[in-house]
Amino acid sequence: MAEVFPSEEKTEPFTSEELEQRLHSSIQVDEVGDAHHDTVPLDDLIIEEDHHKQGIRILVRPLTRNRSVSPGNENVQWLALRAEVADPSQPRSRVLAVTQTSKDINFSIRIPQGEDERRPPLWCELYYDPASDSLILLNKSDVPIVLARVSQSGPVPGSNFDQEIVPGTTKDLSPGSWRISVRSIPVLDFRILEKRPATLLVPCDSFDSSVTATPDARNSFGKRSFLPDAGDDEPDSPVAGKKARKDGREKDGVIIFMGPEDEELIFPYPNASKTKEVAIPNGHALLEVQKDETAAIPGGREFDQYRLTKREQIATTGASSVFTAEHSSVPDGVITVKVLKTRGPNSDARPQDTHRNVIRQADIWLREYQSQEDLQHESIVRLYGGDARYLSLYMEHVDGKDLAARGVWRDGATDLFVGDRRDAVRILRDIAGALHYVHQKRKTHNDIKPANILYSRDRGAVLCDFGLSTRTTDPATNGGTPYYVPPEFIGQKLRGPASDVWALGVTMLYVLRKIPFPDARGRQGHPKQLYWMIADLNRKTAPHHGHHSRAASAVTQMQQWLSEVNEAKARLNPRDRVESLVLQMLTPNHTQRITMAKVIADLLKDNVVARK
The missing domain is CATH 1.10.510.10 (Transferase(Phosphotransferase) domain 1)
Structure with a gap:
């Protein structure tokens, strides 16, 4: 078969062996000291609205017999959560909460060899998928691990109990609770949470009313999609537990969905009376936004929350999309946005290939961000910032x-x-x-x-x-x-x-x-x-x-x-x-x-x- 040559302007990426020198948020679990074992299933723990607003994506519970867990950085913290049905003797359960910020591409777990030496060391990396709520597990251990879904609601379609993951291979994990075992020894439970969806502010004249969701319409991740009328102020909003609220200024006309404890938060938008707001519950928000639409990105920190209004597409390839935009945190006007893609045009790609591409693109994003963040030179494009959640870079626009x-x-x-x-x-x-x-x-x-x-x-x-x-x-x-x-x-x-x-x-x-x-x-x-x-x-x-x-x-x-x-x-x-x-x-x-x-x-x- 003839060799297929790539198109011109082809850049070969780093190989997988070259992507080892990375910085990751992680936890280190040491086999020292006794610890209380919580028995409340992770699925039963209640995630408050405030936890979602912090950007918490993973709850972790080590199961090693004797353990001392040291959070790797400020993105990992101990939380005491109450269960749906609290045990009087155990009103709250302590778990490690992992927050994904705009600088986190993955989360790494390292557990040393057990004291009895029957269990070898464990090393797993959980990569965040920017195009879905799923995480991609990469087994970096020297031995196979066994992965089981332990959500009480049962396995999701297509998943298997006790699936062996050999070293160097990957597995796509949807939201829910999972358990990792090594040589029949349970080592770790963790629960994946859905991420907070971005919100899209769409000019009314470009919106197709046929996509308006009913209150019962759900996407594949169980979230509700919504698109209220600009004048709808009914208490029974399609978003459960939230209410639609309008800014007092009629000229704005943008509906914001807020929880009962939320602070007043209004995103000003040009010609807002001619816009509607719709959640982007799955998919890649920055790749779905169209010309003159605004994506409102939520975040638990000040710098993780911003608005991005797309202007002109500059270039698009199988690996990235580049366009101009206005960023609410960059006062200098138009910037250039580069978004790395994790999904190719080939819908028949093998799952392992898709997983590898997510990992490769995430590591390339991290490398580019870290390489350029401290460069200040008139003949180098200035980097304003980036967002690991979308593998996006925000740079000076050069005319x-x-x-x-x-x-x-x-x-x-x-x-x-x-x-x-x-x-x-x-x-x-x-x-x-x-x-x-x-x-x-x-x-x-x-x-x-x-x-x-x-x-x-x-x-x-x-x-x-x-x-x-x-x-x-x-x-x-x-x-x-x-x-x-x-x-x-x-x-x-x-x-x-x-x-x-x-x-x-x-x-x-x-x-x-x-x-x-x-x-x-x-x-x-x-x-x-x-x-x-x-x-x-x-x-x-x-x-x-x-x-x-x-x-x-x-x-x-x-x-x-x-x-x-x-x-x-x-x-x-x-x-x-x-x-x-x-x-x-x-x-x-x-x-x-x-x-x-x-x-x-x-x-x-x-x-x-x-x-x-």
């Missing part, structure tokens, strides 16, 4: 297109850059400055290419997309885009600041019109199609598994590409300062390659470009 934009900076027919020398000098100076700053922070970008450089003649060049950024002390990643990977990666698997320099050198060959847009070579139907997987360049040969041919093919194709880069280098003029610098950026020996600090110094020293 400029990326260098790969067809019909803007790239000729649609020839794939050549359409800017002039002044553009090339400006791009080199700005991105060299940004990379020098990043390298001073002891970080490597790992995905320098035209598509990750935004440019306008007013603003200059701005570096974006830090989803593959690593610390310079981290092992070399297989992520990135193959045309920009340096020669020292073959065999030696070396990457770092010098590899960013090489990648910018290849990018500058395109900007100086010495080569067409490199990524176009991966396009199906290209007359000189060329593409390889970065991970295959250093794959151990195993002929009986077909790895030998893959590795050999990858090395052969990359060597072919490097020969084309060398041919383009020969067309550079060493007496031209800018082209001379690009020559030095493409030095094959990474130890002799020019640094970004030297590039900047040379540009300024020779007055190639004036300071801002």
Whole structure:
């Protein structure tokens, strides 16, 4: 079967082995000290409205015979909850309550080996699914675990009791109570709670009244969907236990659903008299919101609660959606929103593949957020914040297109850059400055290419997309885009600041019109199609598994590409300062390659470009 080549502008993500260095909220359970064992089923514990408002998603009860539980951070706390039918001798039960905030992608549980050594250590990670109320369990232990649904209402359709989860595999867990056992020894009970739904403020003229829910209509997660009329103020609201209330100002006309103890909370909205409010009980709120609609995001903390009004779609791929929006916590006007997708267009995807994609995208979100949150440079897109609950990033909006934009900076027919020398000098100076700053922070970008450089003649060049950024002390990643990977990666698997320099050198060959847009070579139907997987360049040969041919093919194709880069280098003029610098950026020996600090110094020293 013929190999299917990816489309142009393809970035290879981190492999699963490369996503180990993460920060997670977690608990550590130690086998010391006696503890009282509660017998009240977790399903019977009452979750108050205040608990929901805090964003609590998981209740945890360790079952080890002797245990001492230390919450990993402020997102994990002990709660004393009352049961529906309280036992006079045990009026309240103590459980660990886990809150998902805008910075939590998952929750990790580690329990050491039992005192009698019959039970091995347990390590499980529970990833929050941004597109549903479910959690995805990943068994990181060295031994199989047994998972059972213990909700008294019985198993949900399609679930099994006593299902074995072998190491490295996943399981989708819907809301309810579950038990983890190892070698027939119960270790942990936990209950998954539904998340608070976002609310959508929809312009009336764009709303389809046919989707109005009746009071008895429920979605697949048992929540009620609702859409009241703007003038409806009936006490029997479709939302059980809540009442519809109107702001006293008739001009607003936005109905807010509130509990009896809620504080007054009104979200102002432009032309509110022409809007309706509807809950988004499941699905991904930020992917469902349409142009000029506002998503009201709830949260237990001040910074976790905000409004987002979508404006214009910028781009959408199978991995992400990028659009402009207005954010209630960002006073600077329009921002750029990037939302990582966890559901592909293929509805027939295997559950394990869907689970892996959620985990991979969550870890990429965390990496990008942590890599960029402390970067403050005029030629780097400013990160305002992000929301792990939706795998979204909120960034400065740069009024400029990326260098790969067809019909803007790239000729649609020839794939050549359409800017002039002044553009090339400006791009080199700005991105060299940004990379020098990043390298001073002891970080490597790992995905320098035209598509990750935004440019306008007013603003200059701005570096974006830090989803593959690593610390310079981290092992070399297989992520990135193959045309920009340096020669020292073959065999030696070396990457770092010098590899960013090489990648910018290849990018500058395109900007100086010495080569067409490199990524176009991966396009199906290209007359000189060329593409390889970065991970295959250093794959151990195993002929009986077909790895030998893959590795050999990858090395052969990359060597072919490097020969084309060398041919383009020969067309550079060493007496031209800018082209001379690009020559030095493409030095094959990474130890002799020019640094970004030297590039900047040379540009300024020779007055190639004036300071801002």
